[in-house]
Amino acid sequence: MKSRTRTAPRVAAVVAALVGLLVPLLGLGTPAHAAPTGFRVQNGRLLEASGNDFVMRGVNHAHTWYRDRTSSLAHIKATGANTVRVVLASGDRWTRNDTTDVANVVSQCKRNRLICVLEVHDTTGYGDQSGATTLSRAADYWISVKSALAGQESYVIVNIGNEPYGNSNYTRWTADTKAAIQKLRGAGFNHTLMVDAPNWGQDWAFTMRDNAASVFAADPDRNTVFSVHMYGVFNTAAKVNDYLNRFVAAKLPIVVGEFGHNHSDGNPDEDAILATTQRLGLGYLGWSWSGNGSDVGYLDMVTNFDPNRLTSWGRRIFNGANGIAATSKQAAIYNGR
Structure with a gap:
């Protein structure tokens, strides 16, 4: 015994x-989750696969409504931009961009040495806007076009849904965003993901700001970037500085995914947005190249898609202080190409 x-x-x-x-x-x-194979987030910074720090300097392009304007990507590159955020539709509100079209957009971005941020616009203002759809439906769309994105992790960032939630029920943003991220990871997406704020992207209730850490932690890859849209809510330098500095202090990645020099909801401080993002080394993507409706036509950077007809907003963002021409650096993956 x-x-x-x-x-x-x-x-x-x-x-x-x-x-x-x-x-x-x-x-x-x-099993441990696979390490990102392309863009990745580290210590609050967006890095390329090579480890190079990458700071977005670019514009939005309304591709889904102007599918014959792919030549705009070359014109956007010519301004010095290193990134373009491309509007796509899931088919819930606007005509769906199919796998072939998405693959062509990615190819055109690569041909023009632009990093491609792809976004689903059908989620815009969910809860306030008739026809708007959920982040879960947007995630389903990405899964349906996955074959166009697989292997493009060094060139493509997936912006799950544009401005999810308006000003109704926006507290649901946190849980819905976590679920959409996890749905995409479960489907095998290894890309850097970008998530927009609620409140029409402007996060005036600070839902994204105050829950960003838990959303980031819910991503098994820890490879999510946050995007705030700065329009009338951000009408002073103090508001711009406070919002962006809080993310930097928390070492959480943040970009200004849309902004303008004017808007129907107020007058954003574009000088402060440009100066603060440059000082903090943060990305920005202005809205938008061309094709805005008459009610916000002042947000066109060029007239009628003509790169030789810069508007006052175009001159400001491309050629002004802290603008694209002065501050943009091409993605390292394209150097030498």
Whole structure:
């Protein structure tokens, strides 16, 4: 009895060791998530696959409504931009951009040495806007066009849904955003993901700001970037500085995914947006190249898609202080190409 009592722990230890070796081999353990293969977030910064820090300097392009204007990508590149945020539609509100079209957009971005941020616009103002759809539906769209995006992790960032939630039920943003991120990761997406704020992107209730850490932690890849849209809510330098500095202090990645020099809801401080993002080394994507409706036509950067007809807003963002021409650096992956 004594002998058995003494040897039992040794036998148990050996068995435990063998099980410890066998379980991973049998796939019974919880596997570590694959490291990002392209863009990745590290210490609050967006890095390329090479490890180079990447700061977005670019504009939005309304591709889904102007599908014959792919030549605009070359014109956008000519301004010095390193990124373009491309409007797509899931088919819930506007005509769906199919897999072939998405693949062509990605190809055109790469041909013009632009990083491609792709976004689903059908989520805009969900809860306030008739026809707007959910982040879950947007995630389903991305899964349906996955074949156009697989292997493009060094060139493409997936912006899950534009301005999800208006000013109604926006507190649901946190749970819905986490669920959409996890749906895409579960479907095998290894891309850097971008998530827009609620309140029509402007986060005036600070839902995104105050829950960003938990949303970031809910991504098994820890590879999510936050995007705020700065229009009338951000009408002073103090508001711009406070909002962006809080993310930087928390080491959470933030970009200004849309902004303008004027808007129907107030007068954004574009000088402060440009200066603050430059000082903090944060990305910005102005709205928008061309094709805005008459009610916000002043947000066109060029007239009628003509790159030789810059508007006052175009001159400001491209050629003004802290603008694209002065501050943009091409993505390292394109250097030498």
